[in-house]
Amino acid sequence: MNTKNKKRINAVDIIILLAMLGAIICAGFVIIRGLGTFGEKVTVSYTVAIDPIDSDFVSKVAEGDGLYEYRTAEHIGTVRAVSDAQAYRKSYRDGADPRGSAIEGMSVLYVTLTAEATKTDTGYAVGNTVLGIGRQLEMRFPNLYCIGECVRIEVIE
Numbered sequence: 024m025n026t027k028n029k030k031r032i033n034a035v036d037i038i039i040l041l042a043m044l045g046a047i048i049c050a051g052f053v054i055i056r057g058l059g060t061f062g063e064k065v066t067v068s069y070t071v072a073i074d075p076i077d078s079d080f081v082s083k084v085a086e087g088d089g090l091y092e093y094r095t096a097e098h099i100g101t102v103r104a105v106s107d108a109q110a111y112r113k114s115y116r117d118g119a120d121p122r123g124s125a126i127e128g129m130s131v132l133y134v135t136l137t138a139e140a141t142k143t144d145t146g147y148a149v150g151n152t153v154l155g156i157g158r159q160l161e162m163r164f165p166n167l168y169c170i171g172e173c174v175r176i177e178v179i180e
Contacts, residue, residue: 062142066179068103069136069147069154071162071171075110075129083166090136092152093161093168099149100136102164107132134171137179147176 071090090100107130111123140147146155154160158173 065140065142065147067138067140067147067149067154068177068179069100069138069173070175071134071136071160072174073132073134073169073171075126076132076169078107078128078130080167081105081107081130081132084132084134084164088164088166090134091163092150093163095151097150097152099152099160099162100138102134103137104135105132132169132171133174 084102084105086102086105088102089098090102091097092099110126110129110131112126113123138149140149140154143153146153146158148154152160154173154176156173156176159170160173161170163169
């Protein structure tokens, strides 16, 4: 009796092959996506506007303070300059230009920071935090927690 064991592809083999193919494709996407974060390293100066903030809190941010992302506590910059301006409330009337009225006791706090960043397709990444004009940052300084908006980014040469 001549019995040869012929190997045939069965359902289990197909499932294993599809799983391996899926793993290879996923690994490829992760590698290709990760390559985008290995961009050029630069030093950036960026300004965050915190609006409105109680005028008493303006003094809680000082030059040399570190800025940290609120949730991860990752260092995302060092304060280089702090300034403030009167906060205004805009009111709109039918058919009229918007008018601003001062909000008593409130300021707009402008904090300029520097950080080492990586240039990416979507802006500049400082660690896991991506900076971009108009992007909100939930942040904390040593003496202040706040939410601000990035209003300026500049590469320092």
